[in-house]
Amino acid sequence: MIKVLVVDDDFRVARVHADLVGRVEGVEVAGMAHTAAQALELAVEHRPDLVLLDEHLPDERGSHLIRRLDAAVIMVTADGDADAIRRAVAGGAVAVILKPFPPNALLSRVAAFVRFRRALEGAATLDQAQVDQVLGLLHAGGAAAPPAKGRSSVTAEAIRSALESSEDALTAAGVAASIGVSRATAQRYLSDLVQSGRVELTLRYGVTGRPEHRYAWRG
Incomplete structure (x- = not known):
């Protein structure tokens, strides 16, 4: 232990x-x-x-x-x-x-x-190779965790890049539009990143009172 x-x-x-x-x-x-x-x-x-x-x-x-x-x-x-x-x-x-x-x-x-x-x-x-590996x-x-089972490493990297390069937090729809995937797909990857601690989720309330989920890279 x-x-x-x-x-x-x-x-x-x-x-x-x-x-x-x-x-x-x-x-x-x-x-x-x-x-x-x-x-x-x-x-x-x-x-x-x-x-x-x-x-x-x-x-x-x-x-x-x-x-x-x-x-x-x-x-x-x-x-x-x-x-x-x-x-x-x-x-x-x-x-x-x-x-x-x-x-x-x-x-x-x-x-x-x-x-x-x-x-x-x-x-x-x-x-040296082993030292590099254990370090x-x-x-x-x-670092960003490996994508979950059934997820694409290419899509995960594209989402990471979109968040990291943005000055402001993005919505799932904004991420989806920037990399060319569906909102549902972006949402699944973003949920993984939030769970891993690499992405921060915040809520912003609009005029309708419904919260808007926004995501920012914590890197």
């Missing part, structure tokens, strides 16, 4: 994150901490494989703890400041997730880490 330590100064947020990652197959939540001191103490006690680490803790910046935790770290923070991101990467974080985020953003990153660890099980030495698994959580 992959042991995960959840660190967040807000105990309610920590519980939400712990409940989420506990749903990932092969993951066990080893504990929760709300301060830097608690995080270091629990890291020694439980020896986690992965730490979900907030940046703003009451006694120290989370990014300053990374090298002392002796574990892989995913920063989970509301701080999108460029310096904070640089500190996280320099410290060795394998990913940064900005709050607020859809549940699948966290689930996919943790699941990617599980796949990465499993790929290394039993391996003694690796060649690709580690970062797969930030």
Whole structure:
């Protein structure tokens, strides 16, 4: 089992994150901490494989703890400041997730880490191609998921491109018109992307009061 330590100064947020990652197959939540001191103490006690680490803790910046935790770290923070991101990467974080985020953003990153660890099980030495392959698994959580069964990778890529190149969120009808497929087809692919966490769904209410679904690439 992959042991995960959840660190967040807000105990309610920590519980939400712990409940989420506990749903990932092969993951066990080893504990929760709300301060830097608690995080270091629990890291020694439980020896986690992965730490979900907030940046703003009451006694120290989370990014300053990374090298002392002796574990892989995913920063989970509301701080999108460029310096904070640089500190996280320099410290060795394998990913940064900005709050607020859809549940699948966290689930996919943790699941990617599980796949990465499993790929290394039993391996003694690796060649460059194998290193590239396992590192690709580690970062797969930030990439678009493979299309679901019965879906076309060409259509999925066209929809991704249409959303990514648009400055504004698009409706399913707008996506359909831009790539030349039916609205129903576009809707199926968009639903997949929303479920994977790669596309953000928002509702806009018009004059009739009926909500209009709009989609934006989260990339």
